[in-house]
Every structure is written in C-alpha cells, then in structure tokens.
Amino acid sequence: MPIDISPQPLGDSLLQLGQQTSLQILYTPDLVRELNTSGLRGNYTPENALRQLLKGTGIEYERQGNIVTLKRISAVTLPSLTVSTASLKQGTAEEGYRVSNVSGIGLWGERSLRDTPYSMSVVPSDLIENVNAQNMGQIFKMNPLTQEPAIHNNNAIPMVTIRGFTSFNPIYDGIPLALGNGSAVSVIEIDRVEILSGTSGFLYGGGRVGGAINYVTKSPTNVPLRTLTFGNYGGTQFYGHADIGGKFDDQGRFGYRVNLLYQGGDTAIGEPVNQKVANIVLDGHLTDTLYADLKYTYNDYRKEATQPEFYMMERTSIDTSKRYSPKWTSNDVESHKAYTSLRWDPSKHFTLRSAFFYQNTGGSTNQMTLDDQVDGTFIPGVTSGNTWQKFENYGGYIYLDTRFSTFAVDHKLTLGYSSTVIDQVSPTGGSYWSGPSLPLSELKNISEPDWEEPSAGGDIYFDRYNNVLIGDDITFNDQWSAMVGLNYATTINRGTGWYGDGSTYEKSALSPTVSLLYKPIEVVTTYISYMEALQKGTIVGNTYTNRGEVFPPLVSKQYEVGLKYDINPNLLLSTALFRIEKANQFSNLARPIPTFVRDGCRSITAWN
Incomplete structure (x- = not known):
C-alpha cells in the first residue's frame, strides 16, 4: 500500500503511520523523545513501513494483530559517534551500500527503489567516502550502468555515457540544469548520486536520452x-x-x-x-x-x-x-x-x-x-x-x-x-x-x-x-x-x-x-x-x-x-x-x- 510520511520527529511519523494504515501503535512519550526520522514514501506493507521508521532508533516492537507495542531494545551497547551517525542513514558499508529509497524522480516524490519502474542505481555517501573519491568519475567507473567518464576540466562535471548516450547536464536535488557549462560540483557537497538509466524527457524536460544523474546534496544530521x-x-x-x-x-x-x-x-x-x-x-x-x-x-x-x-x-x-x-x-x-x-x-x-x-x-x-x-x-x-x-x-x-x-x-x-x-x-x-x-x-x-x-x-x-x-x-x-x-x-x-x-x-x-x-x-x-x-x-x-x-x-x-x-x-x-x-x-x-x-x-x- 502507498505510504507517505515526511521527515519529522519519530512520534509524529508514528502517528501518521497509524492514520495511513490499520496499525494501532502503543508507546510511552519518553521512548521516542528527541528521535527523528528521514521520512518514508513508496509502497510498503504496514509492518515493513514500521520497521523502516524504527531502523537505527534502538526501538523494537511486538505485534498482536493490528496492535503494535514499542519498547527499547534490551542490552544495547551504545555505538561510537561515527557508527551512530551512519545508523540513521541508508547505504552504509554494513548494509552493503544498499539504498532502499530514491529521493525522487522528476515530479514523482520519494519512493521505494524496488517499486520504481525505471532502471536505477544509487551511490551512497559511505561508498563515496570509503574510496576517497576526488571526483565523481571514480564512482561512475565502478557502476555497472555507466562507462568510465571523461571529466570536464574546468568544472569537474563527468560526461557520463549511459545506454550509449552521453549525459552531461547534471541534476541537483531534483532540479535539472539546462546545460552542464558552469555547473561546478565538488564531491564534499554530495550525499549520494542517483543514476537513472534511460530516456528521462517526461521527468526532467529536454535532452538526457540515455539517462540522468541526480546529485543529492548533504543535509543536517540527526545526531552530532x-x-x-x-x-x-x-x-x-x-x-x-x-x-x-x-x-x-x-x-x-x-x-x-x-x-x-x-x-x-x-x-x-x-x-x-x-x-x-x-x-x-x-x-x-x-x-x-x-x-x-x-x-x-x-x-x-x-x-x-x-x-x-x-x-x-x-x-x-x-x-x-x-x-x-x-x-x-x-x-x-x-x-x-x-x-x-x-x-x-x-x-x-x-x-x-x-x-x-x-x-x-x-x-x-x-x-x-x-x-x-x-x-x-x-x-x-x-x-x-x-x-x-x-x-x-x-x-x-x-x-x-x-x-x-x-x-x-x-x-x-x-x-x-x-x-x-x-x-x-x-x-x-x-x-x-x-x-x-x-x-x-x-x-x-x-x-x-x-x-x-x-x-x-x-x-x-x-x-x-x-x-x-x-x-x-x-x-x-x-x-x-x-x-x-x-x-x-x-x-x-x-x-x-x-x-x-x-x-x-x-x-x-x-x-x-x-x-x-x-x-x-x-x-x-x-x-x-x-x-x-x-x-x-x-x-x-x-x-x-x-x-x-x-x-x-x-x-x-x-x-x-x-x-x-x-x-x-x-x-x-x-x-x-x-x-x-x-x-x-x-x-x-x-x-x-x-x-x-x-x-x-x-x-x-x-x-x-
């Protein structure tokens, strides 16, 4: 079923989940205080949606029919700061750099990657950091959907070949640029890269016959x-x-x-x-x-x-x-x-x-x-x-x-x-x-x-x-x-x-x-x-x-x-x-x- 929950405090997200599904979610206010979620959009079963919202929060649940009771995971050892930060985002090294959702494709909002009817892959921030990428060319040559690109000298924009056509005009946070000229990009501002293989005219307007590259920039973290x-x-x-x-x-x-x-x-x-x-x-x-x-x-x-x-x-x-x-x-x-x-x-x-x-x-x-x-x-x-x-x-x-x-x-x-x-x-x-x-x-x-x-x-x-x-x-x-x-x-x-x-x-x-x-x-x-x-x-x-x-x-x-x-x-x-x-x-x-x-x-x- 379709789930649409915006980024917000966890308590508000659980309330919206209960309104959009048949689940009755029971918990104490202290359990969710100061916890936040990055939201959730796409087709999920009610239980899978709940599991995604609770991921990395230290909270587990018990379900009897449509009644769900939340409680803190027992015997939790607090992770270090670095691991704690990673646990609140998708695509960590521990998860095999797997990302479940895409931030949005054209006018379609955030949704499950599996339920997106286009050929897509996502390069998460952990992979960008762990290969010590100086520019995005080092990432694209590892991606099975793209050929190793030439890098435009004066702005570091990769000229990426997808499905036999070159994609040079980048997209920033869902906004396509009319031309790559002057669109300087630095790796340190990029949180992840969403690679769409295939014609994207309906989604982003003119051009991009072989595919489109969306650079999703960094956002504030939920923990220090x-x-x-x-x-x-x-x-x-x-x-x-x-x-x-x-x-x-x-x-x-x-x-x-x-x-x-x-x-x-x-x-x-x-x-x-x-x-x-x-x-x-x-x-x-x-x-x-x-x-x-x-x-x-x-x-x-x-x-x-x-x-x-x-x-x-x-x-x-x-x-x-x-x-x-x-x-x-x-x-x-x-x-x-x-x-x-x-x-x-x-x-x-x-x-x-x-x-x-x-x-x-x-x-x-x-x-x-x-x-x-x-x-x-x-x-x-x-x-x-x-x-x-x-x-x-x-x-x-x-x-x-x-x-x-x-x-x-x-x-x-x-x-x-x-x-x-x-x-x-x-x-x-x-x-x-x-x-x-x-x-x-x-x-x-x-x-x-x-x-x-x-x-x-x-x-x-x-x-x-x-x-x-x-x-x-x-x-x-x-x-x-x-x-x-x-x-x-x-x-x-x-x-x-x-x-x-x-x-x-x-x-x-x-x-x-x-x-x-x-x-x-x-x-x-x-x-x-x-x-x-x-x-x-x-x-x-x-x-x-x-x-x-x-x-x-x-x-x-x-x-x-x-x-x-x-x-x-x-x-x-x-x-x-x-x-x-x-x-x-x-x-x-x-x-x-x-x-x-x-x-x-x-x-x-x-x-x-």
Missing part, C-alpha cells in the same frame, strides 16, 4: 557529527576536510551541516592544483507541517599545466604517466551556488513541494589540443587565451500532490511546473593560438603567446526548458499499480556572435509516459514502461555549408521491461530489456566544406 579528515588524492595533492553537523535545539527541529575542504599540491603527473570549497546547510521544521532548507556552496578551483587533449589519434603509445603541457595552460573556476526547498503537508490529502536553484560561475580555460602528425610530431592548439566566461544556471519546480481514492483504487495525482535556464556570456573574439609541429618531449617548453585583448561585449548563449506536468501514481491493489503522466515541454534557445545570429528558437511538444507494475510476491516487482523526450533541434554552426539552419525538435522514444528482486535486506537484483529510438544528426564530411544533416534513426536495444 564532528569529523576531520586529512588525506592525499595522488602525487602531492594533500587535502583537509571538515564535516560538522547536528541540531540546534533539543527537539531536533532545526539543523545544520558544514563541509569545508582545502586541497593543494601537484597531481601524479605534476599538474599544480588548488581548491577551496565551503558548503553550508541549514534546515528546519518551521511548524509540524512545514519544512524548509537553505544550502550554499562556494567553490574556487585552479589547475595548471593540464594534460592536453589528443585529437584524431592514430596511435595508442602515449605514456599517460608524464605531463606534456606547459604550466600556463590552466583551468580556473569560481562558483557560488544556492539552493532552497520547501515542503508543506497541510493534511494527509495534500502536499506542496517546491525548490529553487541558482549558480553564478566565472571560468577560464586554456586547454591545449594536439593534432597527431604522420611523422610522430604534434601540432598544438590552445583556445580561450585567459578570457573569462560568465555562467548563470538557475531553475526550480513547484509540485502539488493530492491523494484520493476512486472506489478501491488509490491515486496520488501530481500537478506541477518546472523550468531551468543557462545564460552564458563569452568575450567576443576569444583568442586561438596554433603552434608549429613538435615532438611530445618539447611541448611543455612552449612559451605563452601574446594574447589579443577580447572585444567589448560578449557572445551570448541562452537555453531554457519549461515543463508543465501532470502525473498519476495509481495503486489498484497490493499487486498491481501504474504510473501515467504528460509533460508539455518547451525548449527555447538564443545565441549571438559565435553561437548564432540572435534569432530565438522555441518549440513545444507533449512528452508522455506510462508504466505498469506487477508484484507476483512482496519482494519482487516487474514492470513495463514507455517514455518520450523532447530535444531541441540543432542550430547548425559556422563550419558547415548550411550555417544557421534550424532543425526541428527531436523526439526520442524508449520502451523498457524490467524486474527487481529483493534477495535479502542488503541485496537488490535488477535487470531490464530496453529499446531507445532517436533521430540521427551528423556531418556528411563533404570536402572542402561539410554539410550538417539529419537522416535516419539511431536505435539501441540491449539488456542491462
């Missing part, structure tokens, strides 16, 4: 947390990381979390790195039904002598343990990011959820590329020339959930709106330098060119995605359920200078989804789903004969059949058969000037 970590990321990249969290008051209504990082030194191949990160989080249960939080992250990152990108390589005998770039090739980024969310539960029938995200970033990239020559030398090229780009990423959503029943069928109907924007300004006439053909051993001795001053003003790139959504999470009985929805998605694009002629591209389309779930037994969920995604058509760039041509929007389609099996409390087995269809766009490679064309359909059918 005080950790100080010193380590090394390789070479002489030493770092110090402080993580402090807890509650301001005895009732546990108002909390805080602070993460601070300083990193300095050289990478294993001699690239100087300096990074400073500050992440501050405040939250509070303003009333019994109203919750809000506020998060801020400052990221200042600089890396010099960044390894070049090898272009059109015909050999693979490059010794990657050596550095080939001069020190003046560098990547700089300075980012301010703010996020706030609100949840209001005026009654058991209605929930209002909203969030807003804003990020302001300045960045400069002097990235060297090397063009392989037949005589074994390389022609170096460098773009940007110390010119700074300005990025603004912002977006948000507002969703209203209503719960009602029609005869014996339960509904959770959600209406909502979401929007996300990238506004990028690049200096007009940014410099490009190309040097003579040189052997690898001489490249790092190249002197820095005399860069031309950029022209006044700037070239503008603007992307926006708007989504008007409706979805119904339907429960027919304990075995059958369905999720259906429509997204009226709009994509808007405008560019000047290098990015276009200033005209506005605006297209809209309906992106539907439908999923049917069947549970032959409690621990097994099977599903079949269909989803579409709107993606803006290409505005052909300056290097093609049809420069400025605007292609109509693309509509991608995905069909998926899957099965999820809770083998035991620490192991979830999932498998899926899927097919993705997407219109094909490419250069025809004509000489001397190619034409950019759309022809045919790219499709992928596979298991994962």
Whole structure:
C-alpha cells in the first residue's frame, strides 16, 4: 500500500503511520523523545513501513494483530559517534551500500527503489567516502550502468555515457540544469548520486536520452557529527576536510551541516592544483507541517599545466604517466551556488513541494589540443587565451500532490511546473593560438603567446526548458499499480556572435509516459514502461555549408521491461530489456566544406 510520511520527529511519523494504515501503535512519550526520522514514501506493507521508521532508533516492537507495542531494545551497547551517525542513514558499508529509497524522480516524490519502474542505481555517501573519491568519475567507473567518464576540466562535471548516450547536464536535488557549462560540483557537497538509466524527457524536460544523474546534496544530521579528515588524492595533492553537523535545539527541529575542504599540491603527473570549497546547510521544521532548507556552496578551483587533449589519434603509445603541457595552460573556476526547498503537508490529502536553484560561475580555460602528425610530431592548439566566461544556471519546480481514492483504487495525482535556464556570456573574439609541429618531449617548453585583448561585449548563449506536468501514481491493489503522466515541454534557445545570429528558437511538444507494475510476491516487482523526450533541434554552426539552419525538435522514444528482486535486506537484483529510438544528426564530411544533416534513426536495444 502507498505510504507517505515526511521527515519529522519519530512520534509524529508514528502517528501518521497509524492514520495511513490499520496499525494501532502503543508507546510511552519518553521512548521516542528527541528521535527523528528521514521520512518514508513508496509502497510498503504496514509492518515493513514500521520497521523502516524504527531502523537505527534502538526501538523494537511486538505485534498482536493490528496492535503494535514499542519498547527499547534490551542490552544495547551504545555505538561510537561515527557508527551512530551512519545508523540513521541508508547505504552504509554494513548494509552493503544498499539504498532502499530514491529521493525522487522528476515530479514523482520519494519512493521505494524496488517499486520504481525505471532502471536505477544509487551511490551512497559511505561508498563515496570509503574510496576517497576526488571526483565523481571514480564512482561512475565502478557502476555497472555507466562507462568510465571523461571529466570536464574546468568544472569537474563527468560526461557520463549511459545506454550509449552521453549525459552531461547534471541534476541537483531534483532540479535539472539546462546545460552542464558552469555547473561546478565538488564531491564534499554530495550525499549520494542517483543514476537513472534511460530516456528521462517526461521527468526532467529536454535532452538526457540515455539517462540522468541526480546529485543529492548533504543535509543536517540527526545526531552530532564532528569529523576531520586529512588525506592525499595522488602525487602531492594533500587535502583537509571538515564535516560538522547536528541540531540546534533539543527537539531536533532545526539543523545544520558544514563541509569545508582545502586541497593543494601537484597531481601524479605534476599538474599544480588548488581548491577551496565551503558548503553550508541549514534546515528546519518551521511548524509540524512545514519544512524548509537553505544550502550554499562556494567553490574556487585552479589547475595548471593540464594534460592536453589528443585529437584524431592514430596511435595508442602515449605514456599517460608524464605531463606534456606547459604550466600556463590552466583551468580556473569560481562558483557560488544556492539552493532552497520547501515542503508543506497541510493534511494527509495534500502536499506542496517546491525548490529553487541558482549558480553564478566565472571560468577560464586554456586547454591545449594536439593534432597527431604522420611523422610522430604534434601540432598544438590552445583556445580561450585567459578570457573569462560568465555562467548563470538557475531553475526550480513547484509540485502539488493530492491523494484520493476512486472506489478501491488509490491515486496520488501530481500537478506541477518546472523550468531551468543557462545564460552564458563569452568575450567576443576569444583568442586561438596554433603552434608549429613538435615532438611530445618539447611541448611543455612552449612559451605563452601574446594574447589579443577580447572585444567589448560578449557572445551570448541562452537555453531554457519549461515543463508543465501532470502525473498519476495509481495503486489498484497490493499487486498491481501504474504510473501515467504528460509533460508539455518547451525548449527555447538564443545565441549571438559565435553561437548564432540572435534569432530565438522555441518549440513545444507533449512528452508522455506510462508504466505498469506487477508484484507476483512482496519482494519482487516487474514492470513495463514507455517514455518520450523532447530535444531541441540543432542550430547548425559556422563550419558547415548550411550555417544557421534550424532543425526541428527531436523526439526520442524508449520502451523498457524490467524486474527487481529483493534477495535479502542488503541485496537488490535488477535487470531490464530496453529499446531507445532517436533521430540521427551528423556531418556528411563533404570536402572542402561539410554539410550538417539529419537522416535516419539511431536505435539501441540491449539488456542491462
């Protein structure tokens, strides 16, 4: 049956559980005082829901029919602070890094991972910490659903390949970014990463044909947390990381979390790195039904002598343990990011959820590329020339959930709106330098060119995605359920200078989804789903004969059949058969000037 309980004190959660099920829960007020829960949403049996709420509290229960009596576990040895903190969250090492719930997928709220009709995996904070991850690339290469990604140099965003397509535009706490540019991310602000394999157009708007990456950021802890970590990321990249969290008051209504990082030194191949990160989080249960939080992250990152990108390589005998770039090739980024969310539960029938995200970033990239020559030398090229780009990423959503029943069928109907924007300004006439053909051993001795001053003003790139959504999470009985929805998605694009002629591209389309779930037994969920995604058509760039041509929007389609099996409390087995269809766009490679064309359909059918 559907259970929907918001994060709050344990006593309030037990009261809501009793209202939503047939359980009569008996306990003394002292037993639950100063205990809190992170909430629970999804399809659970009443007893499984109770077990999840009591997990890590030191409380057990006895059940006789529908009457449940709570009592403290006898002979409890109090754990250390670190273990006590971990016991109040999912995905601990002791649990095999298993996570039972996802924080939310698009307009669908928090729910059981097993009862989510999409192929998903979750990387919890314990795994991120225990592998000493410097960036999320180290996590994705261990995940069976993703290929080892390239890391975008100037903001550390992984370009993750999922189901044959690259996902570059991240999602922060359920808010998708219109473009990855300027979206600096630090590992220390991430609590966990939710990886959705497959087309996600209905959920997040345009793009993301192969999958979506949701970075769930850290929140205040229910018990005091005080950790100080010193380590090394390789070479002489030493770092110090402080993580402090807890509650301001005895009732546990108002909390805080602070993460601070300083990193300095050289990478294993001699690239100087300096990074400073500050992440501050405040939250509070303003009333019994109203919750809000506020998060801020400052990221200042600089890396010099960044390894070049090898272009059109015909050999693979490059010794990657050596550095080939001069020190003046560098990547700089300075980012301010703010996020706030609100949840209001005026009654058991209605929930209002909203969030807003804003990020302001300045960045400069002097990235060297090397063009392989037949005589074994390389022609170096460098773009940007110390010119700074300005990025603004912002977006948000507002969703209203209503719960009602029609005869014996339960509904959770959600209406909502979401929007996300990238506004990028690049200096007009940014410099490009190309040097003579040189052997690898001489490249790092190249002197820095005399860069031309950029022209006044700037070239503008603007992307926006708007989504008007409706979805119904339907429960027919304990075995059958369905999720259906429509997204009226709009994509808007405008560019000047290098990015276009200033005209506005605006297209809209309906992106539907439908999923049917069947549970032959409690621990097994099977599903079949269909989803579409709107993606803006290409505005052909300056290097093609049809420069400025605007292609109509693309509509991608995905069909998926899957099965999820809770083998035991620490192991979830999932498998899926899927097919993705997407219109094909490419250069025809004509000489001397190619034409950019759309022809045919790219499709992928596979298991994962």
